Amino acid sequence: MAITTTTHLNFRGEARAALEFYRSVFGGHLTVVAYRDFGMPGDLPDADRVVFGQVTADNGFTIMAYDVPGPGPAAVPAVTTSREHGMTLTGERFFVCVRGETADEVSALWDGLADGAEIIERFGPSPWTPGFGMLTDRFGVTWILDVAVAHSH
Incomplete structure (x- = not known):
């Protein structure tokens, strides 16, 4: 039996842009599904945010991401x-x-x-x-x- 792990990143409104950026770096196929695609009414604030997103590349790179429902982008803490x-x-x-x-x-x-x-x-x-x-x-x-x-x- 083979086991793999995939990093799953949580964002607040930036998942689509992050996944597009990672695809530009690593190549591969981008899959993005918005909350509206799962039936959320289109007039709700989170409707266009990512409920499932993934980049998979032939070189073995895979990463997943989604937008946590709620307020917009959170402040990113500085790296010390x-x-x-x-x-x-x-x-x-x-x-x-x-x-x-x-x-x-x-x-x-x-x-x-x-x-x-x-x-x-x-x-x-x-x-x-x-x-x-x-x-x-x-x-x-x-x-x-x-x-x-x-x-x-």
Whole structure:
């Protein structure tokens, strides 16, 4: 039996724009279903918001998102970082991590996500991988991008 996990992001009115942006970076197929498509009257404030959204790409990338019903976009908390003992520390509860096989492959994804992002740690070589970087995108989602390496134990 194979098991996979998919990151599911919750937004307040920005899910469609976020999913379109992630598709522009990672490629693939975009699926967006609005609340109105499930029968919500079109004159209600949330009718055009996303109740189900997903990007799936042939390279294995998948992400889901929807708009939490209610008021518009919430304030995005600032990411606080500090460098201590060679580690990046933040107050974020989670990160989305994307791994690729080569620095060139991951660097191209980094360039796309970095558009409008707050850079926490610029993409480049690190002691544990040929490529690592961390940013918070224009939608307030913090991403780690790195190059997968085999670790011996």
